[in-house]
Amino acid sequence: MTTPAIELDAVAKRYWKIQERSLLRSLVPLGPPNRSELWALSGIDLRVEPGESLGIMGRNGAGKSTLLRLLAGVTQPTTGTVTTRGRVAPLLSIGVGFHQEMTGRENVFVNGMLLGLSKSEIEACFDDIVDFADLSEFIDTPVKFYSSGMFMRLGFSVAIHVDPEILLIDEVLAVGDIGFRLRSFDRMRALQRAGTTIVFVSHWVQAIHMLCPRAICMHRGRIEVDGPTETAIARYHELLSTSGESEEMAPVHVVHRELLEADGSPVETPHQETWLSYRVVVRFARPVEGPQFFFRVLAEDGTLAYSMQTTVGDGWRSFPAGSETTAALTFRPRFGGGGTFRITMVVTNDDASVPLLHDQHGPSFFVPPRLGVVGVADLEASVVVDGRPRTDHQALRFENDPAAVEGG
Amino acid sequence: MPVLTLDHRPQSLGAWVGGLWRHRGVLVALARKDFRVRYKRASLGVLWSVAVPLFQTTVMVFIFSRVGRFGSGGAFSYAGFVLAGMVPWLYASTSITSSTTAIVDGSSLTDKVWFPRAVLTLVPPTANLVTLAISAVILVVALPIVGEPFSPRLLLIIPSAGLVVAFCAALGLLLGALYVYFRDLKFMVQAVMLAWFYVTPIVYPAGALRTAGPWLDFNPLTGIAGLFQHAAVGAPMPSHRALVVSLATTLVVLVVAVVTHRRHDRLFVDLL
Numbered sequence: 001m002t003t004p005a006i007e008l009d010a011v012a013k014r015y016w017k018i019q020e021r022s023l024l025r026s027l028v029p030l031g032p033p034n035r036s037e038l039w040a041l042s043g044i045d046l047r048v049e050p051g052e053s054l055g056i057m058g059r060n061g062a063g064k065s066t067l068l069r070l071l072a073g074v075t076q077p078t079t080g081t082v083t084t085r086g087r088v089a090p091l092l093s094i095g096v097g098f099h100q101e102m103t104g105r106e107n108v109f110v111n112g113m114l115l116g117l118s119k120s121e122i123e124a125c126f127d128d129i130v131d132f133a134d135l136s137e138f139i140d141t142p143v144k145f146y147s148s149g150m151f152m153r154l155g156f157s158v159a160i161h162v163d164p165e166i167l168l169i170d171e172v173l174a175v176g177d178i179g180f181r182l183r184s185f186d187r188m189r190a191l192q193r194a195g196t197t198i199v200f201v202s203h204w205v206q207a208i209h210m211l212c213p214r215a216i217c218m219h220r221g222r223i224e225v226d227g228p229t230e231t232a233i234a235r236y237h238e239l240l241s242t243s244g245e246s247e248e249m250a251p252v253h254v255v256h257r258e259l260l261e262a263d264g265s266p267v268e269t270p271h272q273e274t275w276l277s278y279r280v281v282v283r284f285a286r287p288v289e290g291p292q293f294f295f296r297v298l299a300e301d302g303t304l305a306y307s308m309q310t311t312v313g314d315g316w317r318s319f320p321a322g323s324e325t326t327a328a329l330t331f332r333p334r335f336g337g338g339g340t341f342r343i344t345m346v347v348t349n350d351d352a353s354v355p356l357l358h359d360q361h362g363p364s365f366f367v368p369p370r371l372g373v374v375g376v377a378d379l380e381a382s383v384v385v386d387g388r389p390r391t392d393h394q395a396l397r398f399e400n401d402p403a404a405v406e407g408g
Numbered sequence: 409m410p411v412l413t414l415d416h417r418p419q420s421l422g423a424w425v426g427g428l429w430r431h432r433g434v435l436v437a438l439a440r441k442d443f444r445v446r447y448k449r450a451s452l453g454v455l456w457s458v459a460v461p462l463f464q465t466t467v468m469v470f471i472f473s474r475v476g477r478f479g480s481g482g483a484f485s486y487a488g489f490v491l492a493g494m495v496p497w498l499y500a501s502t503s504i505t506s507s508t509t510a511i512v513d514g515s516s517l518t519d520k521v522w523f524p525r526a527v528l529t530l531v532p533p534t535a536n537l538v539t540l541a542i543s544a545v546i547l548v549v550a551l552p553i554v555g556e557p558f559s560p561r562l563l564l565i566i567p568s569a570g571l572v573v574a575f576c577a578a579l580g581l582l583l584g585a586l587y588v589y590f591r592d593l594k595f596m597v598q599a600v601m602l603a604w605f606y607v608t609p610i611v612y613p614a615g616a617l618r619t620a621g622p623w624l625d626f627n628p629l630t631g632i633a634g635l636f637q638h639a640a641v642g643a644p645m646p647s648h649r650a651l652v653v654s655l656a657t658t659l660v661v662l663v664v665a666v667v668t669h670r671r672h673d674r675l676f677v678d679l680l
Binding site: 015016072073074076077078079083101102114168 | 674
């Protein structure tokens with residue numbers, strides 16, 4: 001077994017919530033204590049091998065940022081130990097490490113030095129940094145004239161050119177145009193191949209899914225799930241569904257939902273080959289630019305069985321406050337092993353960075369299994385043994401069972 | 409490969425000093441940025457760093473020679489005396505007030521990437537080295553104009569400047585750390601600065617206050633200002649006691665500041 005790049009051992013982090021802290025109050029210890037403790041993290045054990053990519057999910061306040069701060073060495077744990085092996089580079093985001101009055105060029109130098117490069121090292125890769133950020137025209141312009149996308153490109157470009165052994169990414173890739181985002185993904189895949197350890201915190205589940213085979217889901221300062229990304233995502237979705245967010249306050253809410261067969265007839269027991277149509281009418285409580293719809297079909301145990309989303313980031317149209325629209329998901333429930341499935345829906349803003357609605361109250365439906373198949377997927381497999389097909393399960397068919405015929 | 413292990417214990421003194429040394433490039437880069445940004449949008453640019461102290465000194469000389477009737481009694485130029493005292497004072501007052509708030513003001517920088525917070529408090533004293541040098545040059549150029557001949561004494565300005573820089577760096581280090589915990593400190597420092605100017609013999613010679621004079625020796629800036637004034641215009645050397653107080657205060661403050669930073673370096677961020 002190799003030495004892990006990141007090792008957290010029984011780590012806990014306590015913050016003091018301070019109502020008031022004045023010189024007078026601390027010198028004169030009278031009256032009730034004016035602070036209460038808050039455990040941002042507790043009992044964290046985590047190991048990340050060199051070259052591994054780990055996604056971190058969790059609702060706001062779950063402890064993700066505190067964990068990242070510990071990894072960056074910005075703060076120290078209250079108990080336990082945090083060990084990082086290799087150069088750690090956090091991805092500096094908008095407003096962090098940039099000075100508005102200075103030009104892009106000057107900021108590259110200051111940022112590079114903050115991340116541990118020497119002046120000559122920065123000079124050596126300066127052109128690459130500017131090229132990758134696609135900012136050669138604006139590099140001598142004060143960054144206060146930059147758009148948020150330009151900031152991010154420059155920050156990302158500096159961070160990856162630091163050539164870190166451990167790259168920490170916090171939520172930033174959700175901004176920026178689609179072209180740059182794809183380039184960033186390519187670059188991160190290249191870093192992965194080159195053996196860089198990546199820790200990726202995001203609410204953008206799809207991005208974590210694309211980059212990280214392993215993920216943790218955090219809740220109230222603890223790691224709830226540490227395992228395959230799908231498992232962590234499923235748990236994350238469950239946690240989101242228990243959120244105290246009242247639907248009245250949500251910027252988007254569901255007016256009506258129905259699950260029908262494609263021809264409009266009500267669904268009784270769908271077969272695996274039946275086209276189904278899930279139609280949701282949503283109302284926008286405030287103006288929404290280019291809303292994105294994410295449909296997820298969850299298995300009984302909460303694992304993600306299937307997910308389909310609209311194309312992110314093209315700002316396709318805007319909806320005024322008070323308007324309604326219908327989103328329809330048409331699909332065939334080809335879950336080989338069958339089971340009970342539930343449809344959930346997430347609506348986000350155009351670049352999928354801000355969730356506007358988590359609808360966890362979608363319909364559940366039962367699909368009978370295709371004969372002889374177990375599991376969520378249907379690979380339409382057949383088995384031949386000794387030259388003879390051995391997977392014709394018609395013989396297992398019950399009398400008068402139409403469901404079994406469909407898959408056959 | 410750098411290996412970093414963090415637990416609840418404060419880092420060792422060696423680790424802290426080593427971290428500070430490794431980040432000296434950051435200090436220089438930030439100080440340069442600080443200095444350039446300060447004058448970037450002004451059409452006169454760096455000239456302001458000359459114009460402001462010069463104007464301030466002129467006002468002081470005018471007011472205190474006419475109204476306050478302080479004079480040097482003819483032994484040396486009063487204008488030169490005030491200008492000499494203003495050089496360390498302007499450096500100290502601007503550096504100390506900026507250092508006090510440096511860690512808190514720099515929180516956006518330190519939220520994601522670690523470097524010793526001490527770097528932030530050392531940025532103002534470092535950036536102000538440029539203005540200190542400029543004002544020292546002005547002082548030297550102005551001496552013949554106010555009728556003071558050059559003398560080898562002038563070389564004393566160099567160690568004196570070293571002392572004021574060390575004092576301000578140490579005090580800034582300590583106040584910057586304390587300000588994270590006590591946010592009243594900023595206003596207290598502003599108020600103290602106002603009074604400090606008048607309890608330091610800058611616009612009047614220490615001897616002008618007959619009974620209160622010796623008490624001024626316990627002000628660490630008395631010795632420092634006195635050294636500049638002695639070097640520039642040949643005013644009497646500050647007393648031994650004043651010099652010992654300046655040196656001892658610098659050392660004690662530095663030790664306390666280093667101890668504080670070593671223990672709290674990675675805890676400041678929790679309170680920002």
